[in-house]
Amino acid sequence: MALALVAASASTASAQKKYDTGATDTEIKIGNIMPYSGPASAYGIIGRTEAAYFKKINEEGGINGRKINYISYDDAYSPPKTVEQARKLVESDEVLFIFNSLGTPPNSAIQKYMNSKKVPQLFVATGATKWNDPQNFPWTMGWQPNYQSETQIYAKWLLKNKPDAKIAVLYQNDDYGKDYLKGLKDGLGAKAASMIVIEESYETSEPTIDNHIVKLKSTGADVFMNITTPKFAAQAIKSSEIGWKPLHFLNNVSASVGSVMKPAGFENGQDIISADYLKDVSDPAWNNDAGMKEFLAFMTKYFPEGDKLDKGTIVGFAVAQTVVQVLKQCGDNLTRENIMKEAANLKNFRTEALLPGIQINTGPNDFAPISQLQLEKFKGERWELFGDVISADAGG
The missing domain is CATH 3.40.50.2300 (Response regulator)
Incomplete structure (x- = not known):
């Protein structure tokens, strides 16, 4: 007992x-x-x-x-x-x-x-x-x-659909920007050196990135890899007004319709490509x-x-x-x-x-909770998904 x-x-x-x-x-x-x-x-x-x-x-x-x-x-x-x-x-x-x-x-x-x-x-x-x-x-x-996975997905798409691309990269000069850049280079592999024509960095203390955009345009690049946070992303998208119309990739962290695409002007954001893992409120598909x-x-x-x-x-x-x-x-x-x-x-x-x-x-x-993304293109006033959900396994 x-x-x-x-x-x-x-x-x-x-x-x-x-x-x-x-x-x-x-x-x-x-x-x-x-x-x-x-x-x-x-x-x-x-x-x-x-x-x-x-x-x-x-x-x-x-x-x-x-x-x-x-x-x-x-x-x-x-x-x-x-x-x-x-x-x-x-x-x-x-x-x-x-x-x-x-x-x-x-x-x-x-x-x-x-x-x-x-x-x-x-x-x-x-x-x-x-x-x-x-x-x-x-x-x-x-x-x-993770950022490297995202730019690797963009790289895969470019190698398949635009293998002769001349890529201009704008990135924030910190660990965030460099992580995205590394993913792009890893994704392009041996072709990175010939496809990337310029890597231009900016500091968050700069009021505007207009001078960087002018420099990127001068290279004749036909693809723009936009690795920026919202304030600078909106500036970069608006800069299409200077007559540079490359195929534009925008990192997911700045793909907000409300805080980036709308302030930049929807007309300036047409056909920009990004990637997402969350539903977009502006997409009537989710009504x-x-x-x-x-x-x-x-x-x-x-x-x-x-x-x-x-x-x-x-x-x-x-x-x-x-x-x-x-x-x-x-x-x-x-x-x-x-x-x-x-x-x-x-x-x-x-x-x-x-x-x-x-x-x-x-x-x-495995401390990476979400490792899948789907590509999307900006049309009208919203993002439209295309292709399959892609698993991204960069960095473990």
């Missing part, structure tokens, strides 16, 4: 709640860092959408009975400021983890700190390939398809889609002032749904270690914001 009692009490103990700093019976404290100001402020809407989504979750009773306390700070896309905000979140606010902080240079600046503190740097809002490195950085995980209806209902109720045409809103919605799934899987074991364990245990998970055929999968050695 005594043995039976011991066994029963042991199993009860193993089912007890486990918490790290930032989690209690009633609360899960999540930190976030966004560029609400500065050169990448167009992305700030992602953080605002996430705040609205967590409000929705809280109003519906929270996650396993716990409300989310979402603390989001501005870093103006300045890495020293990101370091300051990360320390504040971890050491003063005592968050359980930092979620979806934006930008390659800002996240690079805090990666070693987060890993030394063993605090999850979860679903970072950047597609740099280096976030998929569980051996060296087990506390950092990406979310969106009767259950997932799109869910997204629009959320926006109407919880973020009515948000621009539904801004890609940042559907990104924020989809990544917030993903972290909610991770927290549901954690149950009552809300330790930082278990957060990472469950983040690396997503199997064929779908937020309905994803394009059909695209799923989220992770594992202990």
Whole structure:
């Protein structure tokens, strides 16, 4: 009888709640860092959408009975400021983890700190390939398809459809821009040296990139690889007014209809090619889609002032749904270690914001949740998908 009692009490103990700093019976404290100001402020809407989504979750009773306390700070896309905000979140606010902080240079600046503190740097809002490195950085995980994979897909398309292309590349002079450039060169392989006629970089501190565009045009290139963040992407698209009309590839991170294509002028964006993994609100193909209806209902109720045409809103919605799934899987074991364990245990998970055929999968050695994309072309006032969903396996 005594043995039976011991066994029963042991199993009860193993089912007890486990918490790290930032989690209690009633609360899960999540930190976030966004560029609400500065050169990448167009992305700030992602953080605002996430705040609205967590409000929705809280109003519906929270996650396993716990409300989310979402603390989001501005870093103006300045890495020293990101370091300051990360320390504040971890050491003063005592968050359980930092979620979806934006930008390659800002996240690079805090990666070693987060890993030394063993605090999850979860679903970072950047597609740099280096976030998929569980051996060296087990506390950092990406979310969106990686940049190298995306430009490799463009390279494959060019080799097949325009093998004699003369490519002019404009890229942001940081880890984000260089990652995209590497993917393009890897994708073109031996032909990279002959096909790329100019590689031109710009700094985010520059007010305008007009002089760079004039330089690219002077090379006679007939393909433009536009590796820029929203403010500069809109400038580059507008520059078609100087009479340079190359085949234009635009990186996914700036393919927002609301924050890039509309300000640049729809007439200037015709036939630009990009790639996507999320449904586009402006595409009537999704008018009767259950997932799109869910997204629009959320926006109407919880973020009515948000621009539904801004890609940042559907990104924020989809990544917030993903972290909610991770927290549901954690149950009552809300330790930082278990957060990472469950983040690396997503199997064929779908937020309905994803394009059909695209799923989220992770594992202990696979910290790249989304690795599929579909090409799209800008027509009229929206993106039109074409071709098949392509799996991208660059960088592991």
